Amino acid sequence: MQNNTEYSIVVPVFNSEKSLEELLTRLNRLFHPISESYEIILVDDRSIDSSWDILKRLHADNSKIKIIRLIRNFGQHNALLAGLNICTGKIIITLDDDLQHPPEEIPKLIAKLKEGFFVVYGKYPPENDSRIENFLSRLYQKIIHIILDIPQEIFISSFVIYQREIVQNIITIKSSYPFLPAMTVRSAPVSKITNVDVAHQKRKKGSSNYGLIRYFKYSLNLIINYSSMPLVFVASLGILLSIFSIFFGFWIIIQKIINPSYGIMGWNSLMVAICFLGGAILMSMGILGEYLRRILAETSYGQQYVISEIDA
CATH class of the missing domain: 1.20.58 (Methane Monooxygenase Hydroxylase; Chain G, domain 1)
Incomplete structure (x- = not known):
């Protein structure tokens, strides 16, 4: 595809019927003054609620919204890769579907990227969930840093912005067990990866899709597939x-x-x-x-x- 779009926003979706409309409203309100050249790609990881029906309605009302539905539940990283493979933007942003990553913080990521970095992760203290979730999040961060051998000061999150070249490198890595932070480290110099402080809101609706089993699954995937x-x-x-x-x-x-x-x-x-x-x-x-x-x-x-x- 030709690279004619300025910004691509890729959002993995799973059982998010309660937050999708607000998320899309806030994204559109944010990007209209920034650039008219943008697309929003939502990848439904085979939700079991009415998320897909809502996505179809939103797509029918807004030509900037592209929607994908996977044939079964593959997981967050696989869903993101599906979106990254079809996005056309020069700058690609990913964020979660539960509104914990405020869309209004995206300009901070854009500004930091334009300082000459290739990848910018949104950094926030994991304090807006339960004690168990916060503990698991910190432990998960430590495992990522040890396995990928990246500086401790780089905080890894799913609220991230990429230059187009890095995404093109990422999608050439073929694995049925993808782990995006590892693929990113393989695709960009660590010196060109950084953080910017962003707000992180409490979940207004629903519950976290990340629990002990999900953290264990991703940690095991990381250790086995990206480490000896x-x-x-x-x-x-x-x-x-x-x-x-x-x-x-x-x-x-x-x-x-x-x-x-x-x-x-x-x-x-x-x-x-x-x-x-x-x-x-x-x-x-x-x-x-x-x-x-x-x-x-x-x-x-x-x-x-x-x-x-x-x-x-």
């Missing part, structure tokens, strides 16, 4: 166990020389053999796992998303 830490851990454990078994064997030999009656008959040699073989197996698993990781990194993982309907 589990493989390194298994291999390191195997090496340590093998070294331990060797020293343990020497210790038994010395004890036998000093005291021929030491230990139960056959037990010592059996323990040394078990420890050594266990270590060797773990080391082998680590090596094989590293080969598998590299093979998977070179292949396409399958479907990122499947579109059921689209009105653009």
Whole structure:
């Protein structure tokens, strides 16, 4: 597609019937004075409420609204990728559908991007949810920073603005388990990624789609698909166990020389053999796992998303 649009706003939608109309009203009110050249892309991740019916009505009333419906629930990151793949804007903004990211804060992201950055994340203290949700959010941030090896001062959120070139890089990464922050770090120099402070409002309607299970799912996805830490851990454990078994064997030999009656008959040699073989197996698993990781990194993982309907 030709790049004739100034701004693209991409919003993943899931069970948001209570907030969609207000969200679209505020987005349109915000962008009319900024630029008439904009589009709003809403991707329904197979909501089970009336979100899709509302989207169809809003699309019929406003030509700037494009709507996509996925064939099943793929998850927030997959839904965002569906929108990023069809957007045409020179500048792309993503935000959540629950109004916790106030659309009125978008000009702050735009201004920061125009300072020469490629990606700007909205930064806010995660204090507007329950204590458990706030704790999980902070833990999630720590895991992201450790795995992606990015500076602690960069706050990762779903309220973000991209230069077009970065989005083009992101959509070339093919994985059926996408994790957008990881794909962003792979697509832009970390020195060109920054934050800007924005407001973060309490959820007015509905409940969060992020709970313990969702955080666990995304963390596991991040660790397995974008890190070799589990493989390194298994291999390191195997090496340590093998070294331990060797020293343990020497210790038994010395004890036998000093005291021929030491230990139960056959037990010592059996323990040394078990420890050594266990270590060797773990080391082998680590090596094989590293080969598998590299093979998977070179292949396409399958479907990122499947579109059921689209009105653009």
